[in-house]
Amino acid sequence: MSAYGYDAVVIGGGVSGIMASLTLASRGFKTALVSRGDPVCCLSTGCIDVFSHSDEPLGGIRALLPDHPYSLVGEKGIVDSLSFFLEIMGEAGLPYEGDPGRNRKILTPIGSTKNTCLVPRTMAHADMPPGEYLHVISFQGIKDFFPSYITSRHRNSTYSVYDAGVPTTLGIAARFDDASFLDAFITWLRGLEIPLDRVALPAVLGTIDPDSVMEKISRAIGRKVFEIPTLPPSVPGLRLFRALKRVMQNRGIHLYWGKGVTSVECQGRTVEAVTLATTGRAKRVQGRAFVLATGSFVSGGLFAGRDSVRETVFDLPVAAPGERKDWFNTDFFSGAHGIERAGVRVDRDFRPVGAKIDNLFACGSILAECEIMSLQCGHGLAVATGVAAAKSCAQELS
Amino acid sequence: MVVTFFHDMFHEESSYMIKTDVVIIGGGATGCGIARDLALRGVHHYLVEKGDFANGATGACHGLLHSGARYAVTDPEAARECIGENAILRRIARKCVETTGGLFVRLPGDSKRYRDTFLSNCEEAGISTEVLSATRALDLVPELNPSIEEAVVVPDCSIDPFRLCMLNAFTSRHKGGGILTHHKVIDIVRERGRCTGVKVLDRFTSQIKEIRAKIIINATGAWGDTLARMGGSDAPMTLSKGSLIISNHRLTNMVINRLRPPSDGDIIVPNEAVCLAGTTSIPVDDPDAIEVDPREVDLVATQAEQMLPRFGTTRLIRAYTGVRPLLKAEASDSRSISRGFKIIDHKNGMFSILGGKLSTYRLMAEKTVDAVVEEFGIKARCKTADIPLDGQDELSGYPLSKRLKGIDNIVCECELVDRAQVENAINSLGIQYIGDIQHRTRLGMGPCQGGFCTYRALGIMQETGRLTPDESIEILKHFLQRRFRGIRPALWGDQLREEQLVESIYLGILNMGQRA
């Protein structure tokens, strides 16, 4: 078995784990990040929901109970962590904008709007004043995107369909990376003589530099242009993930990707190392402190058995609501199911409660009481708790 | 057939009247079987069903074409009916029946004396049996619990209830019968105490239609008493709820029964790529207010696990429940109530057909139609046992090779249904309901249970102009709510994980939550 030693080892490569490792690295700690697979942000809109359940995220957060992870971070911590995120995205060449004081709107594929907080530039113009004219562009054969859903809900709107030669969002996005494809598209678009004011497309404007693609289109037709995030696989979700990964690499964080932690070694109240499943020899990664960011059920950080919920790496105590019949209420659309509160409970320093381990911290959607679905706070919570857990971890290390 | 349009003075909207000889209420196996029987005897009829075919117990059942062995000890008459019909259906409904064979397995602790009675009663009822050692049984079904004592082979089969209904209705339609699905009988027209017609609500247009007939046949299963009462009579029954679970693997190629007195959770039936395990038996009052209790799921899963251990670890994709329409009896345990059937002549122009089983639907239809033609004074013999179901040749089955053809435009990834199939279903069948598309194409029947593809199918439907965008979103919401009811009781493990993903898509990305 080969062994590698670090100051901090972050387990889980989602937004929370990535933000934790960037925080640790920025404070000079030798940091590794271990992840079994790609995170759920790849499936997301790419936008950072901080608290979409109300129009004012910080206002909504102030009203939360003290055991909500946001309450443990505190308002200043949340605002600072979001600024740090904006700074990172700038460095990555995929700038985001937005203000934690006020939510903004994006458009959904069924023509409804959705509150969110920080958005990539390609969605900045989605928050449009009522009455403006909207023209939607769709693509031949594209799955899960039906422009008539949008035009039927917008009084002043029309749509056209372009044949990109491929039907998948990822396929079309890859075509937009190619300048000659973009030129042909722009020529076609000009021929449509679209009236003012805005043009919306499914989020396929390239995988590498969507801002430039959008700018070029916008300049050519003299209209504001924006993207509508699609169902998974999601191009803006993938862009977000790739951008964050680039910054981690630039900042010297050691990545162990595609390998899950299969066992842990403890000495008294201290975790000393984790072992990774690899095709060849098992790998042992040593650290002085560990951050657990393995996500919730979708990523496998939590697992629901027939009658109880488990944490899958350290077998930490999990707070879960009663019996299985209490996990879900009968209304699909309420989102406020009991299972939304299941997870690892942490103290003010983001140490798991009842774990009997001193050098372990937890963050992200694995935390108890976060209610991501009903509060609509996925990425914001991941950013805020990732940074907060890393700060506590940094204190432990120094 | 005479169709007269007239303006009903008491209603705002125009309405119309249809005249026929017989109206059948209920599009389950029994109602559809009656329609075919009437068609083959040349009697004009209309069938009205409030949902799609197999909307009631027929679509919620286990899909076991009984050999009769299950009833050999407790209900010898039902056993004899079953084996008779079993042989007939294998002959006439080849494309609906999979001749899997069945095993009754005896686990340690299960009574040997029961097994002896079982064998002799089967012989008496004319049900063939063969006793196998545990080793030979495991050769046939490798996933069986290796500690079984022995197993008995019987001619049980797996049957597709939805197809069975469709094919029976096909003959009726072909011979000029009228089939109205998504039409609910809301009233029975009476003149001087006699039932002379039904008022039906077209659930799509909200139009009310009237169908006049000489005879009304009430084949509404668990709703039988409600309809009989609309006609001024009654049809007392005992209703018993049964719940089933579906695994996402076909863990056995044979039907598996437990060799013991009939009890909860002792049957597993393979069906296409999945297995159905069940059932429970709980008395209920209202067939419209039933739900699966998570404890029923646990009970059935635990029992199934004893016969096929992998049932304990496999992913369950859904649970559902149906209501058995049983003949009213004194006994309080609904399992010991006769599975036999009864035809009531209400002497007011209405006949009710009560009780029975899916396996004996044809016989039930035959006896009902015998009574009806006698009333008409017609001497036409029943032919349903001799002529194979029409329309089977056109059915290809669902071979994978065929399903893979349109691979570049797949709508449903789990069941490999492509856009052309969905469009074809919409265009040729004029389907307005998402459930209808699902029944006919298997869209949404796989592990994701329509979580991903229903949105897509509805998008296609509104693009074809069959639905407005708003209507299609409403239907989507309704579908998601109904789907959730089915999967909620069995949500754990991988199924829970996938459900969280589906929720994130609809409540997150599409913002369809209540606060939207």
Ligand SMILES: Cc1cc2nc3c(=O)[nH]c(=O)nc-3n(C[C@H](O)[C@H](O)[C@H](O)COP(=O)(O)OP(=O)(O)OC[C@H]3O[C@@H](n4cnc5c(N)ncnc54)[C@H](O)[C@@H]3O)c2cc1C
């Ligand atoms: C379909 C979908 C759409 C969403 N859309 C939005 C949105 O638009 N806006 C928003 O703000 N939020 C959205 N969310 C919520 C948000 O994406 C998540 O809450 C957030 O990204 C969770 O981040 P995380 O870091 O906690 O965990 P995850 O992103 O789940 O990452 C956990 C990581 O840990 C890894 N891992 C798990 N087990 C191990 C192990 N044993 N060893 C090593 N690694 C392991 C996993 O492979 C994974 O990479 C969406 C969620 C879903 C499912």
Ligand SMILES: Cc1cc2nc3c(=O)[nH]c(=O)nc-3n(C[C@H](O)[C@H](O)[C@H](O)COP(=O)(O)OP(=O)(O)OC[C@H]3O[C@@H](n4cnc5c(N)ncnc54)[C@H](O)[C@@H]3O)c2cc1C
């Ligand atoms: C859990 C369970 C498992 C079973 N397993 C098996 C098995 O494996 N093998 C077997 O042989 N039998 C089985 N049975 C029994 C079998 O399912 C039923 O006996 C049989 O399907 C009854 O068919 P039916 O057509 O009489 O009634 P149903 O299928 O219930 O049909 C009645 C129809 O009437 C319609 N209807 C009601 N009210 C109205 C109205 N006002 N207007 C218009 N239409 C109306 C309903 O929508 C429904 O479609 C099972 C039953 C249950 C509950």
